Amino acid sequence: MSANTSGLVGQSVKRVEDDRLLVGNGRYVADVNPPGVLHAVFLRSPLAHATITSIDATAARRAPGVVAIFTGSDMEAITHPFPPFAMQPDLYTPLYYCLSSTTVRMVGDPVALVLAESRHLAEDALELIEVDYEPLDTVASIAEGLSPTKPQLWEKANGNVLYDHVHTFAPGNESVDAVFAGADRVITERLSCPRQSNQPMETRGSVVEVDPDTGHMTIHNATQSSHMLRWIGAALTGKQSTREAAKGIIANKERRKAFLAGAKSFLKENAEGLKAQDNDGMKSQLKADKSFLKHANLIGVGLLGKDDYPDVVAQDIGGGFGAKGSIAREDVALIAAAGELGRSVKWIEDRVENLMDGGQAREEDLTLSIAVDDDGTFRGLKVDLVIDQGAYPGFPVGAPLASAIMKVMFPGSYNWDAFEMRSRIVATNKGKYVAYRGPWANETWARERMVDIVARALKMSPAEIRLKNLIGDDQMPTAMITGPKIDETMSTKKTLERALELLDIDQFERDRDTALAENHYLGLGIASYHEAAPGPPGYWECVNPGTETLLNEEAQATVETDGSVVVYTSQMPHGQSHETTYGQIVADELGVAIEDVKLVFGDTRRTPFSILGTGGSRGGPIGGGAMKYASRAVREQLVDAASKLLEADVADIEIVNGNVHVAGVPARGVTFAELIAQTAGDGFEATRSYRGKGDGGWSVATHACIVDVDLDTGKVTFPRYLVVEDCGPIINPAIVDGQVRGGVAQGIGAVLYERATYDDDANLQSATYMDYLIPTSMEIPEIEVHHMETLSPGGENDFRGVGEGGMIGAPAAITNAIEDALSPFGARITSQYLPPTKILELAGVISPD
Amino acid sequence: MKAPPFIYHRPETLDDALALLAEHGDEAKVLAGGQSLIPLMALRMGRPAHVVDLGAIDGLAEITEADGAVSLGPLVRHEQANRSDVIAQHAPLVAQTMPHVAHRAIRTQGTVLGSIAHGDPAAEMPAVVIATGATLTATSSSGERTIAAAEFFEGYLDTALRSDEILTDVTFPAWPSTAVSSVVEVARRHGDYALVGVVTTLDITDDIVTDAALAYFGAASTAIRVSAAEQSLIGSSPSREAFDAAATIVAAELAPPADIHGSTAYRKHLAGVLTTRGLTAAVDSIGVPA
Numbered sequence A: 001m002s003a004n005t006s007g008l009v010g011q012s013v014k015r016v017e018d019d020r021l022l023v024g025n026g027r028y029v030a031d032v033n034p035p036g037v038l039h040a041v042f043l044r045s046p047l048a049h050a051t052i053t054s055i056d057a058t059a060a061r062r063a064p065g066v067v068a069i070f071t072g073s074d075m076e077a078i079t080h081p082f083p084p085f086a087m088q089p090d091l092y093t094p095l096y097y098c099l100s101s102t103t104v105r106m107v108g109d110p111v112a113l114v115l116a117e118s119r120h121l122a123e124d125a126l127e128l129i130e131v132d133y134e135p136l137d138t139v140a141s142i143a144e145g146l147s148p149t150k151p152q153l154w155e156k157a158n159g160n161v162l163y164d165h166v167h168t169f170a171p172g173n174e175s176v177d178a179v180f181a182g183a184d185r186v187i188t189e190r191l192s193c194p195r196q197s198n199q200p201m202e203t204r205g206s207v208v209e210v211d212p213d214t215g216h217m218t219i220h221n222a223t224q225s226s227h228m229l230r231w232i233g234a235a236l237t238g239k240q241s242t243r244e245a246a247k248g249i250i251a252n253k254e255r256r257k258a259f260l261a262g263a264k265s266f267l268k269e270n271a272e273g274l275k276a277q278d279n280d281g282m283k284s285q286l287k288a289d290k291s292f293l294k295h296a297n298l299i300g301v302g303l304l305g306k307d308d309y310p311d312v313v314a315q316d317i318g319g320g321f322g323a324k325g326s327i328a329r330e331d332v333a334l335i336a337a338a339g340e341l342g343r344s345v346k347w348i349e350d351r352v353e354n355l356m357d358g359g360q361a362r363e364e365d366l367t368l369s370i371a372v373d374d375d376g377t378f379r380g381l382k383v384d385l386v387i388d389q390g391a392y393p394g395f396p397v398g399a400p401l402a403s404a405i406m407k408v409m410f411p412g413s414y415n416w417d418a419f420e421m422r423s424r425i426v427a428t429n430k431g432k433y434v435a436y437r438g439p440w441a442n443e444t445w446a447r448e449r450m451v452d453i454v455a456r457a458l459k460m461s462p463a464e465i466r467l468k469n470l471i472g473d474d475q476m477p478t479a480m481i482t483g484p485k486i487d488e489t490m491s492t493k494k495t496l497e498r499a500l501e502l503l504d505i506d507q508f509e510r511d512r513d514t515a516l517a518e519n520h521y522l523g524l525g526i527a528s529y530h531e532a533a534p535g536p537p538g539y540w541e542c543v544n545p546g547t548e549t550l551l552n553e554e555a556q557a558t559v560e561t562d563g564s565v566v567v568y569t570s571q572m573p574h575g576q577s578h579e580t581t582y583g584q585i586v587a588d589e590l591g592v593a594i595e596d597v598k599l600v601f602g603d604t605r606r607t608p609f610s611i612l613g614t615g616g617s618r619g620g621p622i623g624g625g626a627m628k629y630a631s632r633a634v635r636e637q638l639v640d641a642a643s644k645l646l647e648a649d650v651a652d653i654e655i656v657n658g659n660v661h662v663a664g665v666p667a668r669g670v671t672f673a674e675l676i677a678q679t680a681g682d683g684f685e686a687t688r689s690y691r692g693k694g695d696g697g698w699s700v701a702t703h704a705c706i707v708d709v710d711l712d713t714g715k716v717t718f719p720r721y722l723v724v725e726d727c728g729p730i731i732n733p734a735i736v737d738g739q740v741r742g743g744v745a746q747g748i749g750a751v752l753y754e755r756a757t758y759d760d761d762a763n764l765q766s767a768t769y770m771d772y773l774i775p776t777s778m779e780i781p782e783i784e785v786h787h788m789e790t791l792s793p794g795g796e797n798d799f800r801g802v803g804e805g806g807m808i809g810a811p812a813a814i815t816n817a818i819e820d821a822l823s824p825f826g827a828r829i830t831s832q833y834l835p836p837t838k839i840l841e842l843a844g845v846i847s848p849d
Numbered sequence B: 001m002k003a004p005p006f007i008y009h010r011p012e013t014l015d016d017a018l019a020l021l022a023e024h025g026d027e028a029k030v031l032a033g034g035q036s037l038i039p040l041m042a043l044r045m046g047r048p049a050h051v052v053d054l055g056a057i058d059g060l061a062e063i064t065e066a067d068g069a070v071s072l073g074p075l076v077r078h079e080q081a082n083r084s085d086v087i088a089q090h091a092p093l094v095a096q097t098m099p100h101v102a103h104r105a106i107r108t109q110g111t112v113l114g115s116i117a118h119g120d121p122a123a124e125m126p127a128v129v130i131a132t133g134a135t136l137t138a139t140s141s142s143g144e145r146t147i148a149a150a151e152f153f154e155g156y157l158d159t160a161l162r163s164d165e166i167l168t169d170v171t172f173p174a175w176p177s178t179a180v181s182s183v184v185e186v187a188r189r190h191g192d193y194a195l196v197g198v199v200t201t202l203d204i205t206d207d208i209v210t211d212a213a214l215a216y217f218g219a220a221s222t223a224i225r226v227s228a229a230e231q232s233l234i235g236s237s238p239s240r241e242a243f244d245a246a247a248t249i250v251a252a253e254l255a256p257p258a259d260i261h262g263s264t265a266y267r268k269h270l271a272g273v274l275t276t277r278g279l280t281a282a283v284d285s286i287g288v289p290a
Helices: A072-078 A119-126 A142-146 A176-182 A226-237 A242-251 A253-275 A279-288 A297-301 A329-341 A351-357 A399-409 A442-458 A462-469 A492-502 A505-518 A539-543 A547-551 A578-590 A619-646 A672-678 A733-752 A805-821 A836-842 B014-027 B037-042 B078-082 B085-090 B092-100 B104-109 B112-118 B124-132 B227-233 B240-253 B264-284
Strands: A038-044 A050-056 A066-071 A110-116 A130-135 A161-169 A185-193 A205-210 A217-221 A311-313 A345-348 A364-372 A378-390 A418-427 A520-532 A553-559 A565-569 A597-600 A653-656 A659-662 A665-671 A685-690 A698-710 A715-726 A784-788 B007-009 B028-031 B050-053 B063-066 B069-072 B135-140 B143-148 B153-155 B166-172 B179-187 B194-205 B208-217
Touching: A038 A119, A038 A329, A038 A351, A050 A110, A066 A072, A066 A119, A066 A329, A072 A110, A072 A329, A110 A119, A110 A329, A142 A378, A142 A418, A161 A399, A176 A364, A176 A378, A176 A418, A185 A442, A205 A329, A217 A226, A217 A329, A226 A311, A226 A329, A329 A345, A364 A442, A378 A399, A399 A418, A399 A442, A399 A520, A399 A539, A442 A462, A442 A520, A442 A805, A462 A492, A462 A520, A492 A520, A492 A698, A492 A715, A492 A784, A505 A520, A505 A698, A520 A805, A539 A547, A553 A619, A553 A672, A565 A578, A565 A619, A578 A597, A578 A619, A619 A653, A619 A659, A619 A665, A619 A672, A619 A685, A665 A672, A698 A805, A715 A733, A715 A805, A715 A836, A733 A784, A733 A805, A836 B264, B014 B028, B014 B050, B014 B135, B014 B166, B028 B037, B063 B085, B069 B085, B078 B092, B078 B104, B078 B112, B085 B092, B092 B124, B092 B179, B092 B194, B112 B124, B112 B166, B124 B153, B124 B179, B124 B194, B124 B208, B179 B264, B194 B264, B208 B227, B208 B240, B208 B264, B227 B240, B240 B264
Parallel strands: A038 A345, A217 A311, A378 A418, A565 A597, A715 A784, B007 B050, B028 B050
Antiparallel strands: A038 A110, A050 A130, A066 A110, A161 A418, A185 A364, A205 A217, A205 A345, A364 A378, A520 A698, A553 A565, A553 A685, A653 A659, A659 A665, A698 A715, B063 B069, B069 B166, B135 B143, B135 B166, B179 B194, B194 B208
16 A cells, blocks of 8 residues: 555546556446356347238247247236336326337347357357338338327337427516517527437347246346346346235235335335325326326335345446346346246347447437527527427436436526526337436537527627627526526636637638638537536426435445445446546545546446446546545444554544555554454444535536638548536546546537437338448547536536536537538538538538439 | 357368368358458357468468469468568559458458458458469369450459369469559448448559559448449540549449448448559559649
8 A cells, every 4th residue: 555545536547447448358238147057149120110910930940049039918928018218297108028029110129039058059040030010101200209190019009109298487577478488589400310229339238047946047237227227127137927926925925024024124114215206297197098007017016025136237338328237128028038948148239229229319309499589588488399209208317307307407507587488308119218418418519509590690709609698607696587596607608708719710711711712611609508418406306306315325444354444336337447546535535546446337236226327428527426425434434443552632634645554654553454453343344325505506508619621522620529528526637537528429420420210110220330320530630628627616516527518518619610611601500410512512512302 | 159069170281271162162161361351260150160270281381482473372371471572573453452451360261262262252362463464373183274354253252262272372463663642541430340331453554544443442332443433534634633533423323232331322422432542552653643
């Protein structure tokens, strides 16, 4: 223990996980190979919408190496359908099983599961399954989703519009319409964001390991949320019906006792999740679909004894960007199959499957109206949002939660007199919509795009109109028009002012003139926003009542007999560097070297319970807070024990380099190991629960970029890209820079390269990396990241999340810059996706085919 | 994403390889660098029952020069060509082309002749072959035949090679000292197949263009030359006006198919833009003012 042991927070400490990951010693799901494991592949629908008239696996069952084949109807007999989660009034949530048995609703819809001795043999057998499909008319776009003449995806829903709700916020004396009527003008534009796809380096995957002696299951899975998978996995594959389980329990005394113990622990562990089942949402769902009650299998989980739960072990994960926070239909099928066969099974998704069914996002139409006075003062905002949810809702987080967050965040950091938003969710025959890095990000894109459109109409500069309307420090503390409290940490205006200082506008204007000689057009774009990371207390009550309780994070810190420190988190690192940042926090609290801190994560047998795992920018603020207070409690125990042993006052004890000693007298000290050896008792260990403090919780940024548009080729490059970000006190600046840059890279991808493309019949056109284009290092410019660190007046643990922001700001800044570049041609950018063909069409160089 | 079953052959002589092809015909595919064949098999879009790997046969990776003409054997990798002094000196257009082929990792494994035999219309090498009028040698167990560049590419991923033949040689004719050339392309991302690209050669004597080749990739179902544009250049001095006139002809003549990466109108326009850029780049290399 000789390394620097204090003041690590705030330093660019090198990532401790890289020693393992960069030399190939990471342990990913694909590396897990239990003896005798069976390899799984899924047969997927080639059609976007069809009725299955027959399915015959006879020949496939006889194929070499095949052990079992499950069809949709096989799975319906042994699993439960996915339940609604975090429901909202007026939302229809379809019930669906892990495999489809009678209707397929998207290309890639899984209809059968083959288990064989090798992946090759499984894929060979897959081709022998004969499925007869009767094609149905498809719903391929938002417009078709809204059309009453198109076939309905879900029989019990009311058309394909599964949600339609208007939220109104007019805190003053005037109604929204009155504010609009009173403004000098109203400017309206319809914007659309085409479909993107979360693309982690590692695809999804699961190995369900079955103990041959006990039948107990351990699920090795690339999941952002191991406790959620454990809970839902148990719930959806529970073998007994609620009634059968209850009869068995009542009849048998031992079982009765076991049940009571199990129910007690279930209620304790899941109290928050159960509370979150919002009553209004439940009522509206019951009204829409009475069969829901029959499948209220979550209640049945309470009847499982604790030993009936599988364990979930997630280790290294090659990215997720939100998609791996979903519980996959494949996950449920694999658990059920392993349970039936009593054998371990393994599935590693291939890239074609991942592009079809691994999760897609952001396909939204947004019509915005801004009521504004001629001097540029914003008065009112109206939004009409339609989300294309695809065929199946992402579970648990998908379009409903994205729309609920948008409803709160759409007004952004500006002052408004009134805000109204209509949200609709439509079902279409496309891949499922999941959370993708800043799942609500299109509120920033659409609003910041619209602010530029308004500025242009009023002949103001984009900076001028923003500075006029942004909420400034002189108004703090205050609240967003949609409810959440804001204080000085909502520093959007300051980040914009800083960005304007950093931009050399005069030089830009000169470069702009020079570039014209080469038929290149330069443009400057800015975008400013704040994001809940994870938001102040009360924020989630504004989003979706009941969900605030899900935010909680617990951490445990333990001193081992060798004096090392082991800390346990329910956060699930998948690229965010938790081992380093939590190591920094714990090392500082305990006065030890970061090398002596070991982080345990992902293993439900060892880590504290959290329903969400990693998601919602909670890792730094909430997980980090729990970590800090758990290790602080252990420090107090160590100091207390040392004071007795050394016969010194507690106030005189300090810990330096792992030596607990009398202040200023290192020789009068003991190591952690000696303390454990020499003091009786329960050892040094503490668990702390945390949910955030103070009114902060906002992360903030302004993105500013200069684009260079080559009007010969339609190619766009970035002479300059800068981000001024404020995530409060920074744990590790290098890691923050990496998170911001990664997010911007995905934003560049969204605008210039990436599109999950479907044709008019909902056939996927981008099922390989030849057609779904992710930008490489050659397409990404140097991204300057400038930090501001505004402290929250009331916040003790003031870290704020920073993983999502890069992607929230980038599409707006880039599209604003491109519109600026193309302003000589009067171009109006209304789509987020601008490939070279579109650029030249916007500039009038070519006509659409 | 695993290939369907196939029988893997690794002959140690060319004769053995040819005998296997003679025996299995349409059922067999030749494996050299595998950069196109293996992905197609993994996606189960290519399903050969027999794969004949040339990897164990000695002497197939030769680059030779005779009277200025440069010949490449079937196992010459792109990266080997990229680093070859013989190619740099005697086949400068091939050397110019190599950095445009995919990414370095692919160039290290993929072969020049494999790219030609695959006949992807968006790849660079087929365009180089038709621009230079290279000669292709196809060998079967019944003997050799030579195929002229203009006869080789028959359609999308379709060439004059028979299923019992291996493309054993490409010979680029001697490079005139008066010739200049360029390769320009636009792809969605660095290293992707080009949206459109053009291989340009000009023979210039006393400031007059005496010969010209404009060979486009990504612009039709095969690599394609636009002879009207070439003819428009011959006999005149290289100039911006002449280049733009050629570009106009190209944009009018070509009707590239659309896909999700670019419309027909876009690719037509791009073919014109790249014509001017390619001609300018070619003459820039010898300092002739455009």
